[in-house]
Amino acid sequence: MKLNLGTIRSNCSGFNAIADVAVKTKDVWFDSIELDLSSCSFFEANMAAPLYAVISRLRDDLNDVSISNLPSGVSTILRKNKFLSVFNQPELTDTNQTTLPFKILKLTAGDQFNDYLDTYMRGRGIPTMSEALTKRFRQSLFEIFLNATIHSQSKAGIFVCGQFYPNKHRLDFTIADAGVGIRENVRQYTKMPKLNSCKAIEWAMAEGNTTKTGNQPGGLGLKLIKDFIQINGGKIQVVSRFGYYEFSANGEFVRKMDNDFPGTCVNIEINTEDTSSYCLKAELKSEDIF
């Protein structure tokens, strides 16, 4: 089976195109699937994570997946970020060191994720960001990563990668899984079996909402990230099943995609030149907390 994959950018149509691969291969099992990228003029490196969420499902169904006819520019991007290594194609040294390479992490790999960030975010092509910004960014990534490990119910792991765009002073980092999706969890929790993907994402983005069971409070992580993104002037995108959600300083919107993305993907884009302090209140003491 041969499928075409065109230009992939980190936006609704990029996610929709990746989900299209999943839709067209839904019932394919123990087959050969060739992704033909001859019409792909650009592939934003961080989008390797959601693409692999689709591919991991195909591999789980014992399909042989290959990528062919990559234009040289696209091949360079995907070899530098080590994505093509999972298709046994040689990697390319990232001389500019602006890539946080594609990596598959197990659900229990919180420590490993920390080592990964230590390795690829320090003293490389990625600019020195303020201490406060680095901390908030890393906290946000951990909130998303741990959310994925708790909620995805996927054995395939978590797929991560990132890319720094020096001209735009933007750093994108994407975390994807091939799990059940936000809709499924929210449907079960709210006992609303017909809830749609967009509504489910909106529910999950609201402060205090969590599908975590066990009578524990939660649902703060995504709200904290939104607050951070608002101050930073960045962007967060959440894609899960038919839902596409985007939040930035310009506002937020949710849109139904034509295709069903089989899992969940969160992309954070930050403005690396931000120097905000992120300390909003007067210094709190222990007795002010409880």
Next chain:
Amino acid sequence: MSDQIKIKVADLIGSPLCISAEDGQKVFDKVEQLVKIGKQVTISFENVTMLISLFLNVAIGQLYGSFSEDSIRTQLKVEGLSSDDMELLKRVVDNAKKYYSNKKSYDDAWLEEDNNEE
């Protein structure tokens, strides 16, 4: 046993990363046990390099399901947190108070909405 007990979180969970719910539960179990028998507990975050809300919800937020605000206020202290992490903890505590006092209405408000299957 002294009435003043300090829990060093990084030592207890064996890591400087306060990120997982499992590790949060370990801290919660210890604190709950000590508060229950009337001890004054200081939770120390010294040597912790990463702290997220998911961990704090379980480790500290969950205490509001077991104890009154008064007991927590008089028996619990935290130390070793930077000012932005103190703000994070404050958000977690406020969220927990709201969650345990008002749990049902969170869900009910949403259930009134009309939704369509896709």
